[in-house]
Amino acid sequence: MMNEQTDRRNFLQKSLLGTTGLTGIGASITSTGSVTAETVSQAAEGEIRDEVDVLVVGGGTAGHVAAIQAGRNGAKTLLVERGAQLGGMTTTGGVSFPGLFDAWGKQVIAGIGWELVKEAVELDGGKLPNFAKVPQRHWMNQVYVNQFLYAILAEEKCEQAGVTIAYHEFPASVEKTMGGWQVDCVGFGTRRRVICKQIIDCTGGAEVVGMMGFSRLREEETQPGSMLFQLGEANNPGRHQLHRLYVHGADSSNSRTVTKANMTGRKSVLAKLRKEKKRLMHLQPEAGFRESYRIEGETIITVNDYTSGRVFEDAVSNAFYPVDLHTKNGVKPKPLKRGKVPTIPLRALVPKGSENVIVAGRCVSSDRLANSGLRVQASCMGMGQAAGAAASLAAKKQTTPLKVPLAEIHALLKEHGAIVPVKRS
Amino acid sequence: MRKTEPSGLRRRTTSLLTALSFVVLAVSGVLAFFLPFSIEVVGLHALMGFVFVGLIGIHLFNNVRAMKGYLRSRALWVSLAITSAFGLLFYFQPAPIKSLLGLSGNFGPAMERFEMSEDGMVFQYAPAAEYRMELRVKTGSAYDLQNPPQVAIWLENQGAYHIKTLLTPEGEGLPYWEFKHAGWERAKAEAGKEPDAVSGPTPNGSFDPADYILPADAENSTPYKLLIEINQADNDQSSLVYAVEIDNLDPSTYQLLELVGYPKREDEDGKEAWSLFYVDASVGSALELIDSALLMIDRR
Numbered sequence: 030m031m032n033e034q035t036d037r038r039n040f041l042q043k044s045l046l047g048t049t050g051l052t053g054i055g056a057s058i059t060s061t062g063s064v065t066a067e068t069v070s071q072a073a074e075g076e077i078r079d080e081v082d083v084l085v086v087g088g089g090t091a092g093h094v095a096a097i098q099a100g101r102n103g104a105k106t107l108l109v110e111r112g113a114q115l116g117g118m119t120t121t122g123g124v125s126f127p128g129l130f131d132a133w134g135k136q137v138i139a140g141i142g143w144e145l146v147k148e149a150v151e152l153d154g155g156k157l158p159n160f161a162k163v164p165q166r167h168w169m170n171q172v173y174v175n176q177f178l179y180a181i182l183a184e185e186k187c188e189q190a191g192v193t194i195a196y197h198e199f200p201a202s203v204e205k206t207m208g209g210w211q212v213d214c215v216g217f218g219t220r221r222r223v224i225c226k227q228i229i230d231c232t233g234g235a236e237v238v239g240m241m242g243f244s245r246l247r248e249e250e251t252q253p254g255s256m257l258f259q260l261g262e263a264n265n266p267g268r269h270q271l272h273r274l275y276v277h278g279a280d281s282s283n284s285r286t287v288t289k290a291n292m293t294g295r296k297s298v299l300a301k302l303r304k305e306k307k308r309l310m311h312l313q314p315e316a317g318f319r320e321s322y323r324i325e326g327e328t329i330i331t332v333n334d335y336t337s338g339r340v341f342e343d344a345v346s347n348a349f350y351p352v353d354l355h356t357k358n359g360v361k362p363k364p365l366k367r368g369k370v371p372t373i374p375l376r377a378l379v380p381k382g383s384e385n386v387i388v389a390g391r392c393v394s395s396d397r398l399a400n401s402g403l404r405v406q407a408s409c410m411g412m413g414q415a416a417g418a419a420a421s422l423a424a425k426k427q428t429t430p431l432k433v434p435l436a437e438i439h440a441l442l443k444e445h446g447a448i449v450p451v452k453r454s
Numbered sequence: 455m456r457k458t459e460p461s462g463l464r465r466r467t468t469s470l471l472t473a474l475s476f477v478v479l480a481v482s483g484v485l486a487f488f489l490p491f492s493i494e495v496v497g498l499h500a501l502m503g504f505v506f507v508g509l510i511g512i513h514l515f516n517n518v519r520a521m522k523g524y525l526r527s528r529a530l531w532v533s534l535a536i537t538s539a540f541g542l543l544f545y546f547q548p549a550p551i552k553s554l555l556g557l558s559g560n561f562g563p564a565m566e567r568f569e570m571s572e573d574g575m576v577f578q579y580a581p582a583a584e585y586r587m588e589l590r591v592k593t594g595s596a597y598d599l600q601n602p603p604q605v606a607i608w609l610e611n612q613g614a615y616h617i618k619t620l621l622t623p624e625g626e627g628l629p630y631w632e633f634k635h636a637g638w639e640r641a642k643a644e645a646g647k648e649p650d651a652v653s654g655p656t657p658n659g660s661f662d663p664a665d666y667i668l669p670a671d672a673e674n675s676t677p678y679k680l681l682i683e684i685n686q687a688d689n690d691q692s693s694l695v696y697a698v699e700i701d702n703l704d705p706s707t708y709q710l711l712e713l714v715g716y717p718k719r720e721d722e723d724g725k726e727a728w729s730l731f732y733v734d735a736s737v738g739s740a741l742e743l744i745d746s747a748l749l750m751i752d753r754r
Contacts, residue, residue, distance in 0.1 A: 134732030
């Protein structure tokens with residue numbers, strides 16, 4: 030093994046020396062005699078074809094949890110992520126305090142998301158909040174995680190669950206088939222055709238659901254995104270929040286809007302840096318997005334459902350956070366009344382009139398104010414696990430998520446540590 | 455027909471009783487300035503007032519002839535005018551009088567009233583003509599009127615910083631209020647400013663109660679909290695804290711306070727800190743000290 034590595038290193042070094050010694054890249058490629066542009070293209074394309082039970086699109090806060098749950102349930106699972114790591118807002122966005130897992134003195138969200146958060150904190154020598162303690166302000170029981178560590182752990186748990194990860198890829202087209210979907214994904218140098226029984230759309234803005242032609246909801250003016258950075262002092266991951274600048278108009282819908290948001294955010298950071306004359310110590314690679322599209326589901330969670338803590342008949346997970354709508358003027362969170370714990374019904378994860386597709390994350394079917402609380406990471410993790418459970422069971426039973434008996438979904442969720450809402454009589 | 459004059463002994467006795475009760479009334483009045491929420495002092499002053507009024511009645515009856523003489527005296531009218539002027543001034547309390555009364559205790563009896571009865575406690579706070587706050591606490595089954603629990607009432611801003619104590623407890627035994635109040639005192643000392651003008655020691659905005667209670671710019675006001683800490687000294691249970699959030703942008707006339715938790719000491723980085731914890735099995739009869747607490751805010 031060591032020899033192989035040494036040989037490979039030597040080979041690379043020699044190749045590099047060889048190219049620098051020649052007049053140009055073209056000449057170096059030609060000089061090898063074995064690699065041409067044509068053969069590289071063929072090697073990369075070969076149209077990779079995957080047949081899986083569950084395709085999870087988006088490896089963010091909900092997506093990696095959904096994939097792990099599906100994988101642990103024995104479903105052959107492929108996770109496609111447009112970026113270079115898992116974790117989404119927790120990691121790439123830098124919002125490494127993934128929401129609230131507790132409410133009113135007890136834990137209300139657990140399962141795979143919590144398992145990851147807990148392990149990340151413990152491995153990092155961090156501290157978990159005491160849920161018996163009354164938070165003086167709504168965010169005080171946030172858990173701080175080391176974003177870098179979290180991304181690696183999420184990847185490890187996916188692999189352990191048998192999930193195949195495909196970074197730098199995204200669906201270009203989706204077609205309905207007899208038993209599910211055919212999805213063509215593209216990445217740089219890669220084209221992948223995926224034949225799957227179930228799709229879990231965890232893209233944040235329900236981009237796959239949009240491709241399928243199902244109805245989505247969107248506000249004229251969406252909440253600002255945030256670019257996170259650190260000026261003047263070193264970033265201390267897993268201990269403190271980063272500095273934040275609003276990116277108004279930040280939109281995660283496609284590569285063009287994401288490019289624009291990131292460039293706008295970086296320009297703002299640069300302007301601040303010049304003004305304050307401090308060193309830039311840390312900058313997230315991407316802005317954090319709060320709002321784009323939401324699905325129109327089989328039911329819509331209203332703000333009244335949310336604030337009253339309605340326990341839906343088909344509730345699959347809990348959520349907890351104040352109503353938290355960010356505007357141009359900032360945010361004034363409206364905490365939930367004592368004892369209230371909102372729930373998420375399975376029907377809010379299923380696009381209206383659809384089969385064999387389910388969503389998880391901030392695109393959950395909800396009105397705008399309810400969504401401003403539901404979009405927070407811990408709740409998205411809960412949704413992710415529920416979607417993973419429903420989709421993998423549906424794949425096994427050759428049916429659609431809404432036709433899977435709720436009791437079986439609940440049982441699977443409980444088996445994997447999730448907290449399932451209980452209808453109070 | 456000759457009118458019967460009161461006997462000398464009766465006249466002297468009445469005069470002396472009037473004078474002595476007046477002394478008690480005056481001393482208890484001055485004491486009430488410094489101890490506005492002392493049940494003993496306020497009770498003494500109020501009840502002695504009734505005795506004094508009765509004695510004045512007898513005194514006037516005993517001296518009716520002399521009093522008639524006063525009616526023709528210019529001094530009576532001058533005295534009446536002066537007394538009326540003081541009476542009106544002290545009743546309507548223009549700003550200078552309010553400032554003077556503000557020196558009383560923590561806040562000044564001009565703005566606050568505290569009453570206690572078998573049914574409960576009533577606390578009134580009226581910092582302006584257009585703003586009246588009334589907190590009615592109905593006592594629970596564990597409340598002992600003979601040995602009443604200690605109570606503190608205070609306001610906190612959204613950052614959970616103490617901004618104003620409305621009712622200072624007598625003695626010790628309310629650790630959470632003491633911790634919060636001490637933090638405020640420390641912030642004042644650090645800021646080196648007056649109590650009502652402390653600002654900037656935290657990122658949580660102003661410490662000036664007026665900015666929350668009667669904000670100049672109501673549209674941009676932030677909610678604040680009213681808290682009660684209550685503790686029965688002779689039980690071995692922790693004190694309890696009840697709270698309600700007040701939002702001038704979303705005003706409610708009536709709001710019920712909710713039980714928040716019980717305080718427990720924690721050391722943070724070697725420093726003493728008190729946090730609230732959700733009520734668990736360690737709390738028993740203390741939960742019965744208060745039946746309910748209703749906050750009424752009349753914004754005219």
